């Protein structure tokens with residue numbers, strides 16, 4: 001009965017122990033020892049944040065959150081555009097098992113109210129830019145205890161900035177040498193709640209466990225499906241951190257010690273200038289930006305000799321656009337990944353040595369896929385289109401407080417329905433055809 005079920009290969013490295021918070025802590029502690037090792041660079045302001053800064057601030061912030069009264073039953077929200085501070089509350093929460101829910105920084109108050117109604121966060125970490133909307137929403141929701149403005153040191157209008165929150169709640173005798181992330185059951189503890197409309201219209205809360213997340217950490221280090229682990233490797237990303245694609249790729253990059261150049265708004269000239277000036281080796285794009293580069297007249301003006309890969313995700317990428325961009329950047333291949341919010345991150349990824357034009361890749365380690373005939377439920381063989389199903393430890397725990405919607409998408413054997421029509425070729429490379 002394993003007929004026509006496609007399994008990913010063994011992981012290159014065995015799955016590491018510990019929660020996602022413990023694994024992140026170990027990685028940051030390691031890179032913090034490399035003097036001057038840069039973690040993040042703001043592509044707009046050129047400001048840098050070092051691994052040792054992130055390590056120190058996240059440990060102090062975790063201690064502050066604990067003293068504020070948060071624990072593994074608590075949820076915090078992050079509502080911010082891409083910036084250098086975005087991951088500080090996220091990582092601090094991972095250390096102590098506080099659940100993080102990330103909401104779209106472009107959302108209206110009504111959309112924010114709907115999302116917060118699902119997750120009921122007690123503290124909202126926002127930016128100067130989102131503060132006004134968050135303050136209005138807070139006045140309507142009694143379970144929100146306070147707001148912290150992450151890209152402001154001292155805060156304003158009676159609310160703390162990141163530094164003033166820490167100096168107010170961190171142990172006065174805090175010594176980082178004594179700080180340790182909490183240990184808890186990584187399979188059950190919810191690390192994130194992300195929002196997805198799934199196969200219906202209404203936004204639901206997707207529960208991602210620490211176990212789901214450490215599988216992403218493992219895959220991003222896999223030489224075939226991810227990147228080589230060379231600290232300081234420059235990566236450029238414009239993917240919104242608030243969405244699964246940007247959140248889990250960037251967290252993965254931090255566990256690899258990469259130098260991540262970030263943008264909060266896409267500007268073509270700046271993007272190309274950053275690729276050149278920082279000798280970027282890999283960059284993440286979405287298909288709309290791939291199409292823009294397919295038509296761009298600026299590419300010839302820059303030197304991309306260090307660029308090894310362009311990787312696309314977040315939506316299907318046409319073979320034509322992929323080929324045009326590959327040639328224009330004189331690359332051997334453009335890599336693709338396919339994932340759903342419900343599968344944490346990419347569950348199909350082009351293996352870097354075997355990229356087929358138009359294919360979104362092969363099944364990642366420790367997962368399985370099958371293509372099902374929607375008329376009779378039979379599992380199909382190669383080159384026969386049907387509905388894609390997935391199974392494995394990146395499949396979400398379920399939808400927040402919505403057992404009915406969960407059982408509608410994950411069956412009793414743990415197979416998740418994708419809602420996408422696809423086929424695979426004789427060598428198990430997958431091709432997405434359409435949305436159901």
Ligand SMILES: O=C(O)[C@H]1CSC(c2nc3ccc(N4CCCCCC4)cc3s2)=N1
Nearest residue numbers: 244245311313314335336337339340341346
């Ligand atoms: O389409 C979606 O709803 C979102 C949910 S999470 C997601 C993806 N996550 C990832 C994570 C990584 C990648 N990569 C592109 C392929 C090259 C190697 C890995 C990076 C592609 C994707 S697409 N797509």
